[in-house]
Amino acid sequence: MNIFSKTRWILIASVAVLASSTTLATNKTVHSSLAQATNIQSSNAYAFKKCRDLQGKPFDKKSKKKKAIIVGDSQGCDFLNSALENGYLKNYQIQFHFIPYPCQTVPGEYISRYIKPKHRRFCTTSGRTDTLEKVKKQVPEANLIIYASLWKPQVAEKLPKIIRYLRIKKDQRLIVIGNKFFGHMLIQDYFHMSLKELRKLRNDVGTKTLKINSILQRRLRGRISFIDPHKLICGSRSTSCPIFTKDLQLISYDGRHLTKAGARYVGKILFQKTVLGRI
Secondary structure, three states: OOHHHHHHHHHHHHHHHHHHHHHHHHHHHHHHHHHHHOOHHHHHHHHHHHHHHHEOOOOOOOOOOEEEEEEEOHHHHHHHHHHHOOOOOOOEEEEEEEOOHHHOOOOOOOHHHOOOHHHHHHHHHOOOOOOHHHHHHHHHHOOEEEEEOOOOHHHHHOHHHHHHHHOOOOOOEEEEEOOOOOOOOOHHHHOOOOHHHHHHOEEEOOOHHHHHHHHHHHHOOOOOEEEOHHHHHHOOOOOEEEOEOOOOOEOEOOOOOEOHHHHHHHHHHHHHHOHHHHO
16 A cells, blocks of 8 residues: 555545544533423523513613513513524613513403413412503503514404503514424434434324414505514424534524523524614
């Protein structure tokens, strides 16, 4: 074997070793993120901390920053995380109004139509949930209102009525964020899959999200901007969604709520591909 052949084989061997080392390092990183996701207490703490910190926080009247109100449940918390992780909304003061999914209702209608008996005490007396009445009082101060929830179908149908109740003016901007769902997470199974398998992995999510977002798309008109996260992340009419980002970080730890990596990933998509990038 001449010197050129030897050099060629050395280079091939070096590339193989490097590729193997890179694969091992990637595997280690992926497994580390999966292990973190199995700690539900820690994951939940991340998902809810920032929105809870901003709940009920008054605007600073001396600040020259514009004012934004985010209304919603844990999906609203996800939206806030996706913005903050990427440095978006830096020009805004933000106040969060937390209305949990079980407590969604429509002004002027009987709560029995929307809130189950087992949730009524929590929704009306606990003090841990905001109301649309509180939001309405705060709306005149805001330049931007973002409404992001896991929408109940019957509330999605009545969303125009809710918006009329809030009395949002022509010089204020309203953006509604639709539903998202990444399917049931089987994290323990992912530890045993190859990187190639993980890259192709998608979860079946059914059609519920598609149907609710279709209702919102149909019911919202005029000055209201509607953003469909499912369409942007999973595909327009797709009934499956990716589980991992392109660099193999888990997007959601439980199918609904975003991991930190998932927030960075989703935030870039929402702000780079919609009107959010121009606010």
